[in-house]
Amino acid sequence: MAPAKGPREPSVERSTEYEEFMEDLKKYHEDRGTTDVFDPEPKIGNRHADLFKLYKKITERGGYDKVSAEKGGFREVGQEIKLVIGPPSGHAQLSYQLKTAYYRNLAAYEIAKFHKKDPPPRNILEDVSARGGDLLNRTLENFQKPVRPSMMDSQDSEGSGDEAQKTPKEEKMDIDEPGSATGRASRGLRQAPPQRVLFQPDVSSTRQTRHATGATHSPQPPSQVNTSLNQSALTMFQNYEPKQPTVLTLRPVITPGNNPSMFQEKQRSRKEAALRAGKTLPPKGMMLPGTGFEGPNIYVRTLLALRSGIPAEQGYALHHLVKISHERGDKYKFEAFPGLAEDLINMVLKVSSLYYNVDWQFSFADEGPSSQLDILDGIQGTKDILERIAALRPLNTLDELETEEFYQTLNKINEAGLVLRNMVTMEENAEYVAGFPQVRDFICIALNLPNRPAVVELQHYALDIAEQITKYLILEADDPLYVSLLRHMGGQDRGAILTALRAISRISMNMEESTRLKGVPSSIIQRIIDWTMLDDEELVHACLDFLYQYTAVVDNVEYMVGEVNVGMLVDQLVRLLTYGGRETEARLMVKPATQPPQPKVATELPNIPTDLLEQLLNIKEPERSSQWLRSCFEEDPSGEITQIALWQAYQGRFAEFQGLHAPLLAAADFIKNVSTTFSSANAQVLNGPVPKFIIKGIRPRAVPMSLQGKPYLRCKWQFEGGMPCGEFIVDEERLWNHLVHDHCRVSRRPDGKLDGTPSDTPVYTCRWKGCKKFSSSATRASAPPAEGAAPAAGGTRSPFEVGMHLKLHLPDSKEPDQPRPEAEFQSFDWCNTAVDERGDAAGLPLTSVLVLRNLARNVPRKEDHEAEGWTQRLFDPVRGRLWHVMAHNRSLNSYLTDLAILVA
Template sequence: MAPPPRDSESSINATPEYHDFIAKLTAYHEKRGTYFDPQPKVGSRLVDLLHLFNIVVDRGGYDKVSDEKLAWRKLGQEFSLGANNLPALAFSLKTAYYKYLAAYEISTIHGKEPPPREILEDTTAKGSGLLTRTLENYTRGRRDTGGLGNDPSDASGDDGTPVRDRNASEDAPTSGGRATRGLRQAPPQRVLFQPDTLPARRTPQQHHTSAPSHNAHSIHTPSHQPPRGASTSYNPSSHPENMSAAVSNYEPRQQIPLPLRPVVTPGNNPVEFARRHEAQKEVGAGTRYGATKGMMLPGNGFDGPNIYIRCLLALRSNIPAEQDYALHHLVKISMERGDKYRFESFPGLAEALLDKLLEVSSLFYDVEWKISYMEDDMNGDQTIDGLSGTSDILQRISKLSQQEVDDNLQAADFQDRLLQINEAGLTLRNMVMLEENAQYVSELYPLRDFLTIALNLPKLDMTVELKHYALDIAEQLTKYMSFEVNDPLYRSLLDQIQSPDRGAILTALRAISRISMNLEESNSLRGVPAAAVQNIIDWTLLYDEDLVHACLDFLYQYTAVVDNVDFMISELQVESLVNQLTRLLLYGARTTEKELPLGRDWKKPAPAEPAPVPKDLLAQLLRLEEPERSSKWLRCLCEEDKDESITQIALWQAYQQRFTQPVHEQGRAALLPAAEFIKGVSTTFADKATAQVQAGPVQKFIIKGIRFRHVPVDLSGEEYSKCLWRNHPSSTIECGEFFMTAEQMYNHILKDHLHAPQLDDGKFQNHNQDYMCLWGKCQRYRETSAAKLSQIASHIKVHLPQKKEAVDPYGPPPAKRIKPSYIIPAPRQTFLFQNTAVDERNDAAGIPLSAVLVLRNLARNLPKTEAEEVAMKSDEKVSLVDRLFKPVEKQLFEIFAHNKSLNLYMSDLLSTIKEA
């Protein structure tokens, strides 16, 4: 019968020495006031503390073993803890030693006073350094669970408030003094962006799950993984790039409701507080509470709210140190984790940042803005309407009395407050880069009032940073907003166009051009001052691609409204704008050449007879034996053509006529029989040539798929050149002999046609005689003859074939002929194209596209303006379209012909001009 199963196995050797050791340990822990388990359990085994103590001491003690890599795993193997999940079992073994033997080792082996229990037994066993650990040098960066085998949590991020240490660089006229941690420099993106596929507005059920996770399996993530927070590894003296790994790995978790229990204080329960105080004294000075097994000690076990909630509460507290802590982490998280940082997941955070930002006015004016969401509480010049916005905010700002502020030297409190406000602005600016956040805060009317206030701050160097943050925020929000002509934010953005700051102008133009982009209503851009429009027109002349592109985007939106075009015609000189836009149609154009045919290819009719065989080719063919000779002859005089055919009898007779007599004279092998010759034709042109019988009144035996060549080729496939010399000026019959090289044809013409005497060395003697050029249709030396042979010889070289390039026998083979010789290609012409930028869909893009769209708007809307009616009633009766576009019409047609990228848009523009 099998023995009954046991829950655990014991590895304890209960010797007298063991019992004596356990008794000493029990007395030691009672005196120290800590909990002691004489038989701790690791996995399924009970641990022999004496054996464990001796092994660790022999190896140098707890600190040395902990510093050695994988040392506790090796100890776990010696204690036979098993192979399943050995890292967790090894940590449990280390924790058992840490809780029950570490302090005893320090006291008995090293002869030192062990650290207090709050930094030893009450913390986890991670790390080492027990011999040098003190209350002064040990700062817990996280709250420890104190349980065996449980990793600590750092979700609370309580690493203290960052210290603002100023340095000499803050003496420069900056916006509030830069803290040494340099948070506003863009850190490296340590986490690859993964777009959140969940809907922007979650259902109530989704709010109770791991919403920021990017896949459904993240809900089932084991709970023993350590929570992550933003502030657990904060080091204010580190480089900005050394950001917290906890922040970069942070995943917002399910929020656990915090149970509220009354705290005993001298105020609410003095009797109970005094009793507990006396009980603590009796336990000993080194303990905080009595050692009770299983009790959750204060500060242990519960991580507290996540970093977002802590930052929100700290920001609302109005305590400067707490707000420093909150803004520091909000800036860091908004930079590194902006893809998951959504306002709707943390209600009240946007409002808290907005309250902080509104404090900026109190630095320069005697005002404290207050946001009111009650209709009956809107009294006072310092109250901002949180329901529908403050329509007279600009008038209120103009009535404020400005305080005397030195732009180069500020007090420490002033500098710290401005730095906090800039950090709040930077956080909000980083967060609205996410479309969900931008759409969320676009509905906050107090935010519009803040943007107006920020853009109208005094023109000081210290306010430049916050103004740029406000412009960046406005650029992201205006696509979800619509403005009336007198809207304060709209007027403030228009004022920035006349600013001397290029960055402010660029961002303001982009913000204005995006107004109502994502709304059904259009952006009319009414009320733009004439000076601002003139500046935008002038800036298109600058060699600044970003600024020119922003100006063209604005002009495209502006000229889409007829009233705006009427205003431009009446108040400004638009001729220069049309000329500049025409020039910009070729901005960044790349000139390319392309050869295009001027018609279709032409096919020569097939000759009825084969071409004569050149002498040198005939000599080469006669040296060959049959059937190779007949096959080579066919290749030299015939070529494939699926639409043509040659009769078998004509091909056989041509073969006999060419080779019968030379073969007999040279004693070569006899010719092939007719049947074998016809069979060889199909073999030579195996791809297309076939022997067939052509039906009709008289049946014909033909070879379908081949035709005679006009010009023969040599054995390597190179074409010969034909001599076009005529025997008499009135004759139309040409010589017709073929030559491969220009030298052969030159000698042939001088010797056989001009009958020039040839010397022994091969050269020709120069004669004084009248010579005429009878080459083809050449008119040279027709009316006036050449007086010398050298003159006509120099002219003859013009008609000779070009010298063929030598083929490298070791190089790559020559390219195959693309078209047959009977195909005469159409004449071709080279065209120049000036193509501008295109996008990934090969459509027009960039500055040229914006320029042509502005021109099209002008051409469409000019006939609808009142200025057009006035122009047509005048004596000249010239339309505005003709007055503006006629001077550049030729250039527009040239661009239409040469710029294929803008072809469709230019066609539409020219059609609009013609119809106007």
């Protein structure tokens, strides 16, 4: 019977402070006029809330607004005051009940007493839901009661109202897929219930007609439905009569169709009242704010504001687009908002008007490119954009002294560039924008702006955009974008050089046609080779990526060997083969260890000491057999023992005690218990003329093991005639006492300790196996014996001397393992470089060996009149280093093998 539970502690502690607090709270609600919603003991689950304790806990944390802002704040408070209890699945409901109780009873009181402010009126506090917070800043102007969205405006309801004036938060926008109205509309609509189909019983006869016997259909089994139930259902269905329709009383409704004069009079009265008040009525069909139309969502608002051309609206749009593209860049797509990309491009193109007397415009006419300088081709892209930029007349501007208008315009341009840059980091947006020739013209214009500090930010945005879209472009040697990127690699800005290298290396990466990287000046190639010597992993990686793409073309390699120092490049690439390598020492097995020969099937079964037997007899089966097996056997994958021998050993050990202790296991249960005790043991049958039943995976121990896992010590004392003692002792102290007392017969004193006084009568000898001290076979000592001691050949009369001697045998008393020839190992020094998650080579060493392989494959071949070819010139000086890396770097072994074949 379960013990009775103690009385549960009361929910409300009715102390003097509690009574005073409740009186003050009740009076406050009377003055506020909210006694109808005031509940002095609101129920949370099956307990009543102590409002005094709840108020103290909430105010200690800073008040209702701060606790609401914390994730799980009310749940933690409820757990502290033991109101949110029980299984975790119900904590959310109890926490919201607690929050609602505080909201209706204590929120206004907290604002007045704790924060010393005027609380919001009742109609926007107690009369609305407890969701959300921000009570301290809630007013009639900034708070709007939630309304149930209709089918027509459900798409834009989440992004309208107050949210339309603010950038939407990330968590609210997670379910707001741009351009999709089905997700929002379905949340506010209930699903239609499944259609109900009236029951129609099968009234056809179950008897088979005479003509049916010749049908080709297979016979069906007889129906198992009760025919009486079918008959009753059929009768009820046939006798069913619907109720007679009730006559409805219709009342006429006045509409503009049946009473137009009445509505005309109302319209005239409204106009006269508006004129007397000095107001004008809105145009017919316009829905003003607050009349039920909440306006478009934040995405549509920013798009329309960007198109408006009003500076203030454009600033609003760009500010919010920066945040949206940053927070929702993984879902904000250009395809969902047609015209957004074009508007952003038109905005960033205004940068030229800050430094040149030009206002770029795009022409979409079919006649081809316009001859006017400021008219760009919006269909095919402007082929001569670089020549047009060079022909522009610069304005006289100073970066040190900018006007406010200049700064505001440049800020909007940078924000538009940042939005484009953020959005193209999404693959769908990058592929979408890559099809716009206007984007390529913008990048060319941005990269060829005057060398002014103010345009550095926009140029970096343009390079980032180019890095994302060049993998979807095919650029020839004379393409303005390709030429602009190459020019930018001649500067001193590390970030610009790095991004330009990446953009060029990714050209047509996702296209079927591979890039050939034609027309790269030799000065740029030499700079890239020089950059590989810098201690800058990111820059070196970009250089090697470029070189890998560049050296994959035979014409490029032939151009390199004649224009730049390729030998220095090969030397640097070989050096980078060990970049980041970790030196380790590994031991490889040259010759495995040989196992000592063992009998295939064990026949000798171990004996166990008396004290271990007494402990085993006190254990019940099947644990006793398991402990006996662990004490006498050990796991060995190659060991075997016959089942009958193991069963006989078990019976021979415990059969004589069966009447006094628990009965033995049956043979089948005992054999199963062996596999349970040892995970590697399993019963098998050896086929032959006479099948042999064995247990594979165990072998007898050399010495038994105690229940605590400690091996026993074997006594190696030999009696007269060479008979060994063979007793097993659990520890060294007991073995020493056994040797001194049982074998040497040293007497004990009345206090139980051994008597160390020399005696004339007994002579103590040592008969430990292999020991010759104090034995009859030892040579007589030439020196005279000490007082009270016999010569060494005949033993000693000193019990102390023989006792100290026997201690020398204790460390060697454990049964030594059989000597096993040790395996032979050889040490190797490795210098392995970085690998990826699949174990393949990665990083700078991999790119370096790939560039070397391209060079070895594509360098010009040796001519007949030449003493040596380019392969020998480039790789003979580093051949020894290559072999060294191949021997010590296992990560690059396969790649270096291919390189060695090409070099050879």
